[in-house]
Amino acid sequence: MTAAETPLAGPPVLARRPGRGRLEAPSLVHxxxxAVRQRILSGQLAPGDRLVEERLTDELGISRPPLREALRLLQQEGLIETRPRRGSVVTTLTDQDVYEILTLRSALERLGVELGVPVRDPERLEVCRRALRRMEECAEAEDRGALVRSAYDFHSSIVALAGHRRLDESYAAVQQQVMLCMARNLYTREHEYEDLPTHVARHRHLLEVIEAGDPDAVLAELAVHGERSFLKR
Known part of the structure; x- marks a missing residue:
């Protein structure tokens, strides 16, 4: 198992406490x-890798109680599994897992396109463009973990074109599973898959079709896009 030598450091990002006006730093648990989520999505922790608590506490500079709480959060997200006598390991997605996540994601994105294209709110389209620009920056920096997150944000912005709150919430509910699928495609047996600039170029083309405003054309491109993103193993 490999892991980045990245301790928890740097200025905290402030978050607003729900129901109150105060700002507070995120907890050590989060x-x-x-930090562990980033390692999983970047491929530094591969499917099936065991998460050794002693090693992680040393690398992250924290004690075991907050680490264990953090691992519980990641287990709830579906990124790690806890197995008898093995402890916590990075989730390994089966072909059936990928199929289920893919079909659910595709159904939600199709509904977003059907309700949201042609785009009537220019700001919603600008959100898509900003997400694509972040993808381009991540590809240029060869930051694979950040690219997975930005690609999810791009697809989430497509769903958001519909202006449908419950649809947005449904898509957000499978966020981590979708990103784990994306990471699986980018980092597992990588030589069989497209390079990062090509990956971004496909998303750029999808956005161009959305901007043209024909929902049928977008749905056709989205179907091909999905097939290319989730290749058979």
Whole structure:
């Protein structure tokens, strides 16, 4: 198992406490969860890798209680599994897992396109463009973990074109599973898959079709896009 030599450091990002006006730093638990999540999505922790608590506490500079809470959060998200006598390991997606996540994602995105294209709110389209620009920046920096997150944000912005709150919430509910699928495609047996600039170029083309305003054309491109994104193993 490999892991980045990245301790929890840097200025905290302030978050607003629900129901109150005060700002507070995110908890150590959430910072630790973010750090481990990044390692999983970047491929530094591969499917099936065991998460050794002693090693992670040393690398992250934290004690075991917040780390264990962080691992519980990641288990709830479906990114890790806890197995008898093995402890926590990075989730390994089966072909059936990928099929289920893909078909659910595709159904939600199709509904977003059917309700949201042609785009009537220019700001919603600008959100798509910003997400694509972040993808381009991540590809240029060869930051694979950040690219997975930005690609999810791009697809989420397509769903958001519909202006449908419950649809947005349904898509967000499978966020981590979708990103794990994306990571699986980018980092597992990588030589069989497209390079990062090509990956971004496909998303750029999808956005161009959305901007043209023909929902049928977008749905056709989205179907091909999905087939290319989730290749058979």
């Amino acid at each position: 910072l630790a969860a973010d």
